[in-house]
Amino acid sequence: MGLRLSISACHTRCLPFGRAVSSQSFRGIESIRLAVVFRRGYAVGQKKAKEESGLETDIRRVRNIGIIAHIDAGKTTTTERMLYYSGYTKRIGNVDEGDTVMDYLPAERDRGITITSAAISFDWNAHRINLIDTPGHADFTFEVIRSIRVLDGAVTVLDGVEGVEAQTEKVWHQAQEMKIPRIVFVNKMDREGAGFGRAVREIVGKLSARTCIINMPLFKKVIENGLSTAKFCGVIDVLEMKSIECVPDTDGREFIVRDLVDEEFDEAKKARVALVETLAELDDDMVEKFLEVDDDHMAISSRDIKTALRKCTLNNQVVPVLCGASFRNIGVQPLLDATVDYLPSPVDRPPATLKTGTTELSITDTDVGYALAFKVVHDNHSGKMLVFIRVYSGTLRRLDKIYNTSNSTEEKALKLSRMYADASVDIDMIHEGHIGVITGTKDVRTGDTIMFGYEKSKSRSNRKLKQDMMSLQLNPISVPSPVFFASVEPKTISDTRPMELGLQMLLREDPSLHVSVDEETSQTHLSGMGELHLEIASDRLVRELKVNAHVGKIQISYRESIENNLTPGAPVSYTYKGVNKGSETSSTVSLVLRPIPEDLDWGHQDLKEQLQTSIALGDNNFLTFDNEYDFAHPNVSADDASAALRVGVIAGLLHGKRFGLPMHSVQVVVKIVELPLEQDSAAPVTPAARFAIARFLESIPLESKVLMEPVMDVTVIVDEEDIGNVMSDISSARSGRVYALEDEHRKESSLADNEYIDPDRVYSPPDYTLHLSKHNIRRELQKKLIRAKVPLNEMVGYLKYLRAMTQGRGSFLMSFDRYERASKERATSIWQNHYS
Numbered sequence: 001m002g003l004r005l006s007i008s009a010c011h012t013r014c015l016p017f018g019r020a021v022s023s024q025s026f027r028g029i030e031s032i033r034l035a036v037v038f039r040r041g042y043a044v045g046q047k048k049a050k051e052e053s054g055l056e057t058d059i060r061r062v063r064n065i066g067i068i069a070h071i072d073a074g075k076t077t078t079t080e081r082m083l084y085y086s087g088y089t090k091r092i093g094n095v096d097e098g099d100t101v102m103d104y105l106p107a108e109r110d111r112g113i114t115i116t117s118a119a120i121s122f123d124w125n126a127h128r129i130n131l132i133d134t135p136g137h138a139d140f141t142f143e144v145i146r147s148i149r150v151l152d153g154a155v156t157v158l159d160g161v162e163g164v165e166a167q168t169e170k171v172w173h174q175a176q177e178m179k180i181p182r183i184v185f186v187n188k189m190d191r192e193g194a195g196f197g198r199a200v201r202e203i204v205g206k207l208s209a210r211t212c213i214i215n216m217p218l219f220k221k222v223i224e225n226g227l228s229t230a231k232f233c234g235v236i237d238v239l240e241m242k243s244i245e246c247v248p249d250t251d252g253r254e255f256i257v258r259d260l261v262d263e264e265f266d267e268a269k270k271a272r273v274a275l276v277e278t279l280a281e282l283d284d285d286m287v288e289k290f291l292e293v294d295d296d297h298m299a300i301s302s303r304d305i306k307t308a309l310r311k312c313t314l315n316n317q318v319v320p321v322l323c324g325a326s327f328r329n330i331g332v333q334p335l336l337d338a339t340v341d342y343l344p345s346p347v348d349r350p351p352a353t354l355k356t357g358t359t360e361l362s363i364t365d366t367d368v369g370y371a372l373a374f375k376v377v378h379d380n381h382s383g384k385m386l387v388f389i390r391v392y393s394g395t396l397r398r399l400d401k402i403y404n405t406s407n408s409t410e411e412k413a414l415k416l417s418r419m420y421a422d423a424s425v426d427i428d429m430i431h432e433g434h435i436g437v438i439t440g441t442k443d444v445r446t447g448d449t450i451m452f453g454y455e456k457s458k459s460r461s462n463r464k465l466k467q468d469m470m471s472l473q474l475n476p477i478s479v480p481s482p483v484f485f486a487s488v489e490p491k492t493i494s495d496t497r498p499m500e501l502g503l504q505m506l507l508r509e510d511p512s513l514h515v516s517v518d519e520e521t522s523q524t525h526l527s528g529m530g531e532l533h534l535e536i537a538s539d540r541l542v543r544e545l546k547v548n549a550h551v552g553k554i555q556i557s558y559r560e561s562i563e564n565n566l567t568p569g570a571p572v573s574y575t576y577k578g579v580n581k582g583s584e585t586s587s588t589v590s591l592v593l594r595p596i597p598e599d600l601d602w603g604h605q606d607l608k609e610q611l612q613t614s615i616a617l618g619d620n621n622f623l624t625f626d627n628e629y630d631f632a633h634p635n636v637s638a639d640d641a642s643a644a645l646r647v648g649v650i651a652g653l654l655h656g657k658r659f660g661l662p663m664h665s666v667q668v669v670v671k672i673v674e675l676p677l678e679q680d681s682a683a684p685v686t687p688a689a690r691f692a693i694a695r696f697l698e699s700i701p702l703e704s705k706v707l708m709e710p711v712m713d714v715t716v717i718v719d720e721e722d723i724g725n726v727m728s729d730i731s732s733a734r735s736g737r738v739y740a741l742e743d744e745h746r747k748e749s750s751l752a753d754n755e756y757i758d759p760d761r762v763y764s765p766p767d768y769t770l771h772l773s774k775h776n777i778r779r780e781l782q783k784k785l786i787r788a789k790v791p792l793n794e795m796v797g798y799l800k801y802l803r804a805m806t807q808g809r810g811s812f813l814m815s816f817d818r819y820e821r822a823s824k825e826r827a828t829s830i831w832q833n834h835y836s
């Protein structure tokens with residue numbers, strides 16, 4: 001007894017999915033098939049700027065959202081359906097066949113995973129959704145963090161079988177830190193062993209979230225091979241109390257809507273009661289509505305529930321939960337409705353903050369425009385760089401001058417566009433709150449802050465204000481040290497320049513990649529955050545950018561340093577003498593190097609204070625000016641002298657004197673910088689500083705020079721019975737230090753009101769179908785987390801070993817923690833294995 005709807009794009013404008021099912025006028029009508037009411041059906045790249053103009057300016061109808069989840073949870077599959085149902089694509093892309101719109105880099109299509117955060121815009125229910133797809137692999141966490149900065153809301157996709165996985169937790173907490181409202185989509189409900197109720201309990205237990213179930217799985221009895229079984233066929237809308245069943249073997253735009261009966265009704269009623277009660281606990285308006293209807297949970301209108309749910313979601317008090325199976329085209333339209341209904345528009349979010357040094361400013365306090373370049377990608381079609389920006393204040397117009405506050409360069413925004421994955425539409429302006437693309441800039445890198453409209457700014461006349469304004473950065477993040485590297489060599493001499501350009505391009509796109517040149521071998525090294533990160537970067541260099549280069553084996557990046565207990569001797573001086581334009585030049589630099597110990601936080605107060613006022617040089621190296629340091633010169637400013645000194649010190653530290661590796665964790669204390677009075681340039685200070693460092697390093701006894709190795713923060717997730725084996729393996733065989741053993745369910749809460757919620761006291765529907773699963777049912781056991789610090793060298797190939805040790809039950813997460821001095825024995829063995 002239902003209503004059969006064909007929503008071939010009709011939902012986009014005229015019949016939004018949510019409204020179709022709620023429409024009273026359809027009640028009681030049996031199996032009606034609606035004709036196509038409205039078909040947008042334009043293809044990728046068609047010009048549509050004009051038709052969108054209303055959405056362009058109404059910022060309340062914009063949703064800048066990201067899809068974040070564990071690898072393989074189905075983000076890309078879900079996104080492809082979103083694009084299809086919104087009328088943006090004419091056919092559904094398939095990850096397994098490598099023809100999706102979102103994963104458009106060849107490297108992504110080959111591996112079936114998302115590597116870059118492609119941003120894409122489409123419309124739903126008269127709202128503009130700017131969607132940023134984020135990668136799920138741990139190697140790309142940095143990419144996720146970067147894109148989270150520009151999101152207003154997020155959709156977390158879970159695999160219905162796997163539930164809340166380790167990477168989901170990590171990214172969830174990153175979103176939590178930025179207070180980004182989230183909704184959860186429990187995907188893959190068609191898989192054997194999927195459990196919606198279990199997933200809900202895990203969201204509460206592992207992610208400390210207060211769940212609000214807005215739809216639940218609908219199963220239908222079918223006979224397969226003579227046996228009765230249940231098949232996932234749609235969702236039950238808890239707000240409307242309707243079942244929405246997808247018509248099998250369709251593209252998901254046809255479904256049957258009917259009233260709930262029997263057990264379905266009883267269970268959905270429980271969910272609705274729980275939903276209303278949760279909202280009433282948090283929202284006074286909901287309490288009032290509840291009293292108005294004489295405490296009847298079912299009499300509260302879905303509109304009132306929606307209003308309260310939106311409010312509580314925006315306050316990060318609750319998380320709406322939905323379910324579906326994107327691959328089977330089930331549940332994606334309700335997810336789109338929820339995105340519009342519950343996730344924030346840019347005006348619902350607190351204003352962005354601009355920072356430089358100690359200056360901090362709200363975006364509302366400036367009269368100039370600011371935008372963040374959250375992603376730079378090379379466009380293979382045009383050969384140009386596409387800079388994805390989010391505009392935080394003002395309207396950026398085509399041909400506006402833009403100033404990059406990160407590297408002080410100015411250029412023009414020659415072309416603006418909106419991206420639809422790998423196709424673009426030219427536009428004349430990008431309004432506040434929107435995401436768009438600037439094409440053809442020369443100097444903008446991922447993460448840079450762009451300023452515009454500053455020529456008319458009132459602050460222009462005030463020199464100090466102007467200076468501050470020109471260096472402000474939006475949500476800056478520090479780039480962690482890369483721990484892997486591979487050598488990259490041009491195949492012939494004529495390939496050298498294209499290789500340099502190719503590497504430059506990769507660096508603009510991804511600031512977590514580094515390029516350096518080994519002084520001894522003159523080899524170029526490309527460094528990255530993980531093996532996959534580097535593998536993909538080198539793949540792109542060779543295949544996509546067509547650089548004729550040979551990429552060597554991926555290796556761990558080591559550093560060298562000086563022993564913690566080394567007492568620095570007397571300062572070392574170096575006098576550099578050279579010739580510039582026929583005149584003799586010289587400079588003398590006198591300095592000392594001191595070790596910065598790993599346990600800086602424990603009893604090194606003086607050093608800690610000194611470092612706070614020192615210049616950070618990267619690799620945990622610092623430049624400190626001695627108390628007696630006093631540079632005064634008639635022709636050269638102190639700023640110029642210290643800039644020249646800094647360059648020399650960095651160059652000197654690139655080459656340690658025992659292993660030939662870059663120095664790490666040293667403080668360079670400069671006592672004297674001298675320049676003869678008749679000189680008018682600070683240039684000779686650079687080589688003088690560089691050689692002074694080299695001379696100091698040579699003066700240190702060999703046995704006081706140590707190897708530093710990357711140490712990872714590792715979390716191993718195991719069953720109780722595997723704890724002993726895994727812990728002893730970490731401490732004995734892997735030279736790791738276990739520092740905590742925890743229950744998987746967190747005791748501390750990440751809710752806005754800091755309340756801990758017991759997963760067993762939260763409503764979650766029964767998982768009727770789990771018992772039907774023939775194999776591989778995931779047990780809902782409380783797992784344990786072993787937290788440890790382990791040298792990266794010992795973690796290579798760990799997953800295979802862990803799986804063998806735990807009969808496939810264990811999993812782990814790791815992220816770079818810091819470089820540590822290796823013991824003599826470890827240093828010898830590493831050196832022999834890696835470098836001999």
Ligand SMILES: Nc1nc2c(ncn2[C@@H]2O[C@H](COP(=O)(O)OP(=O)(O)OP(=O)(O)O)[C@@H](O)[C@H]2O)c(=O)[nH]1
Nearest residue numbers: 072073074075076077095113114136188325326327
């Ligand atoms: N059974 C089933 N499989 C699905 C569903 N959604 C996605 N998959 C499959 O799950 C695999 C991973 O899907 P993706 O969409 O690539 O997942 P992802 O989260 O984007 O993965 P990354 O891009 O690597 O982070 C593919 O083989 C999909 O076909 C679903 O609803 N049901």
